Amino acid sequence: MSPEPFTHEHADMHPPAQLSPDTSVPPAASKPATGRYARIFEIAGSAFFSVGFLARLPLAMLTIGALTLVTSITGSYAQGGFAAGAVGLGSALGAPLLGYLADRIGQRPLLLGTAVANPLMILAVLWTASQLPGGGPLAAVLAAAFAMGASSAQVGPLARVRWMSLTARDRTGQELGTALSYESMADELSFVLGPALVGLLAATVAPWLPLALAAALSATMVTAFALHRTVGAVQPSPRRRRPANGKARASKDRAEGVSWALLALPVLGMVAMGTFFGATQASLTAFGGSFGIADAAGLLYSVMGISSAAAALSVAFWPEKFSQSARWVMSAFAMTGAALLLLLPGGVPEMLVVLFILGIPVGPTMVSIFGIGAQLAPRHLMGTVMTLLASGTVTGTAIGSALAGPLAEEYGHGAAFWVSAGAAAALLVLGLASSAAVRRAKKDPA
Structure with a gap:
């Protein structure tokens, strides 16, 4: 069943439905808005949510876990930063490859493979790091950290692919x-x-414990996610032969609603989003340091995460006539204005208020970008595209940290916060470009 390439009344086109939809689930167009979250619990089953959340925790623990472990062993923030960077680089490069393999061989075997490989790589990091006091090479730690990041299960993106199939019969898109x-x-x-769990365990028990817990979660919960019944809704797509005639391939892509130029916009959007995250984290560390609480930067940052998460949930109740592109533009505009507020606080209480306000447009922006990515993704590469979006965030986070860190050290946190504001402005520009490109493509699908 081919998607409707830019012929829908709104920009909120329903994603392609090639993913073997769950025909046991009746359409729910008549469901009241207040029952929308109850509805997705009915579709996937309550276990999917707990398993999916716990299975994605290791990915959130690995970077700061490597940073904490290596720094505690060597006493060097630089070496700890190198280890964290290796994890991020591995994740950024490995995620699209894992997504591609999931598209080709299926999610279940791919996830079962990562449930074995990732804990082994985590153990390799723990072992190589333990050799550092005796003269062990840092290069071995960095190689293991890279492999640890590259083999981490991309649960969030693959869960989104499952949802595209499970909800394929609902033509409203709700x-x-x-x-x-x-x-x-x-x-x-x-x-x-x-990160909060890493900090708590490392401070109260031992620096190696967070990574050990991540290994246990990866082995057990990723396996459970791989075996959950929803995995059957997504069927792998065998590799297609390249047509002898390039024009034939281009024609086929157009018939499937594929626009690679358009697809670059949400990917770049997630890079800009990651840049915003990385710059804000680095800037908050410098801001906290000016009050002697640099170690509390993660707690400050979590305030923005909480309001962002709550706002993301609210997007389900936004008017259907409010297109994904318009949501991106509006949310990014609000982000840009709120990011400028980061320059104002002179104390921690004021900063907490600003961070809470700033988080409100962040969640909806992410939801909108992933929604547009789902609409534009080629039917046979859904997993690849979703993991590309996720790796864009990781790549951007490294860029934001690299830009804001030196500025904060040289000129103070105020200068570093300009990187956050610039990243939000870039999101706005990309949102406007996406909106214009979608409108143009709707008028001329060819």
Whole structure:
């Protein structure tokens, strides 16, 4: 069944339905708005939510876990930063590959493979790091950290692919919109809870314990996610042969509603979003340091994550006539204005208020970008595209940290917060470009 390439009344086109929809689930167009979240619990089953959330926690723990472990062993923030960077680089490069493999061989075997490989790589990090006091090479730790990041299960993106299939019969798009809102909320909470859990365990027990817990969660909960019944809704797509005639391939892509130029916009949007995250984290560390509480930067940052998660849930109840592109533009505009408020606080209480306000447009922006990515993704590469969006966030986070960190050290946190504001402005520009491109493509699908 081919998607409707830019011929829908709104920009909120329903994503392609090639993913073997769950025919046991009746359409719910008549369901009241207040029952939308109850509806997705009916579709996937309550176990899907607890398993999916716990399965994505290891990914949120690995970067800061490596940073904490190596820093505690060596006493060097630089070496700890190198280890964290290796994890991020591995995740950014490995995520699209894992998504592609999930599209080709299916989610279940791919996830079962990561449930074995990732805990082994985590153990490799723990072992190589333990050799550092005796003269062990840092290069071995970095290689293990890279492999640890590259092999981490991309639960959030793959869960979104399942939702695209499970909700394919709902032509209103309400069920998918609700599911994507939930997934963004779950991502936000995991990246708030994960680092907090690492800090708590490392401070109260031992620096190695957070990574050990991540290994246990990866082995058990990723396996449970791989075996959950919803995995059967997504069928792998065998690799297609490249047509001898390039024009034939281009024609086929157009017939399937594929626009690679358009698809680059949400991917770049997630890079800008990641840049915003990385810059804000680095800037808040410098801001906290000016009050002697640099270690509390994660707690400050979590305030934005909480309001962002709550706002993401609200997107399911936004008017249907409010297109995904318009939501992106509006939310990014609000983000840009709120990011400028970061320059104003002179104390921690004021900063907490600003961060709470700033988080409100962040969640809806993420939901909108993932929604547009789902609409534009080629039917046979859904997993690849979803993991590309996720890896864009990781890549952007590294960029934001690299830009804001030196500025904060040289000129103070005020200068570093300009990177956050610039990233939000870039999101607005990309949103406007996406909106214009979608309108143009609707008028001329060819």
